[in-house]
């Protein structure tokens with residue numbers, strides 16, 4: 001079975017890339033993952049990332065991890081990304 005942290009990395013990467021595409025530079029503020037069914041090691045899965053809403057600096061994204069045919073739901077996630085400036089990245 002795949003580890004929860006590895007699954008979270010996959011989800012953070014996909015939703016973070018999606019949020020960056022929509023909103024420019026962002027950081028993950030919140031990642032809320034419900035693990036519904038285990039992911040067998042070595043299996044191929046589908047990640048579907050959707051924009052829920054944008055409110056000012058906040059970009060809310062949802063993400064489902066399913067089997068490739070969509071029949072098995074592995075995880076459901078809601079994520080919040082906050083737009084940041086270059087100075088935030090430098091610790092300012």
Ligand SMILES: CCCCCCCC(=O)SCCNC(=O)CCNC(=O)[C@H](O)C(C)(C)COP(=O)(O)OP(=O)(O)OC[C@H]1O[C@@H](n2cnc3c(N)ncnc32)[C@H](O)[C@@H]1OP(=O)(O)O
Nearest residue numbers: 012013016017020026027028029030058080082083084088
């Ligand atoms: C491959 C490409 C991937 C790209 C994406 C990569 C994403 C990452 O993994 S980044 C690494 C992990 N994330 C981090 O280390 C982030 C650490 N946290 C931070 O730096 C800051 O807390 C940060 C930037 C998220 C927010 O700080 P800051 O910009 O000062 O915002 P702040 O003023 O506290 O809050 C702004 C608003 O967001 C809300 N907010 C902030 N954090 C949260 C949170 N965790 N949950 C809910 N709401 C939040 C605040 O309530 C506030 O709301 P409102 O304006 O309505 O009052």
